Amino acid sequence: AQSVAQPEDQVNVAEGNPLTVKCTYSVSGNPYLFWYVQYPNRGLQFLLKYITGDNLVKGSYGFEAEFNKSQTSFHLKKPSALVSDSALYFCAVMWAGSYQLTFGKGTKLSVIP
Amino acid sequence: EAQVTQNPRYLITVTGKKLTVTCSQNMNHEYMSWYRQDPGLGLRQIYYSMNVEVTDKGDVPEGYKVSRKEKRNFPLILESPSPNQTSLYFCASTDGPNNEQFFGPGTRLTVL
Numbered sequence: 445a446q447s448v449a450q451p452e453d454q455v456n457v458a459e460g461n462p463l464t465v466k467c468t469y470s471v472s473g474n475p476y477l478f479w480y481v482q483y484p485n486r487g488l489q490f491l492l493k494y495i496t497g498d499n500l501v502k503g504s505y506g507f508e509a510e511f512n513k514s515q516t517s518f519h520l521k522k523p524s525a526l527v528s529d530s531a532l533y534f535c536a537v538m539w540a541g542s543y544q545l546t547f548g549k550g551t552k553l554s555v556i557p
Numbered sequence: 558e559a560q561v562t563q564n565p566r567y568l569i570t571v572t573g574k575k576l577t578v579t580c581s582q583n584m585n586h587e588y589m590s591w592y593r594q595d596p597g598l599g600l601r602q603i604y605y606s607m608n609v610e611v612t613d614k615g616d617v618p619e620g621y622k623v624s625r626k627e628k629r630n631f632p633l634i635l636e637s638p639s640p641n642q643t644s645l646y647f648c649a650s651t652d653g654p655n656n657e658q659f660f661g662p663g664t665r666l667t668v669l
Contacts, residue, residue, distance in 0.1 A: 476655045480660075486662070487647060488647065488649075543613070543654050544616070547602075
């Protein structure tokens with residue numbers, strides 16, 4: 445079965461510092477990979493996706509992620525964190541040919557002023 | 558405005574009392590899905606639908622039913638709710654499995 449792991453429940457980073465939120469997935473076929481963000485008391489918002497092509501994908505709000513097939517990872521990054529980036533971040537994976545989207549457990553990002 | 562709407566947003570009910578959470582999208586999306594969000598477990602897919610009259614089970618379908626009679630609507634039905642179905646529920650839609658999903662605002666359900 446497909447699975448996705450976010451190894452960190454919480455990530456703390458100082459404002460202005462680079463941030464990384466980690467995501468790894470189980471190996472099986474060709475994955476479609478997504479990052480979503482959830483602000484308090486809100487639904488999820490799409491940040492970025494990897495389907496095929498360039499391993500580095502850029503998304504909303506200055507976020508980017510790198511698909512690493514050998515390490516089966518899709519870590520989310522931002523060069524300079526903002527306090528407003530504080531939220532819950534979810535990695536999700538869908539295998540090509542499947543319609544099931546599997547989410548990680550989420551990582552709470554706190555950006556400290 | 559393109560959106561996914563859910564009703565009700567908040568619901569407190571008792572064990573065994575049938576309820577329906579409605580979901581509607583105005584983007585003409587073929588694919589719709591229901592998720593539940595629980596602390597420490599992330600989002601888990603309950604059911605999904607690839608088109609009208611086509612539905613399939615997700616990871617946690619037990620105790621839930623869905624229907625897709627029209628393209629825009631995808632109601633979630635709990636015929637006999639139990640306390641372990643207390644959760645935050647999200648509906649989502651997309652125009653393709655490799656495209657972003659648009660999420661509704663969520664329905665917080667409490668079953669006493």
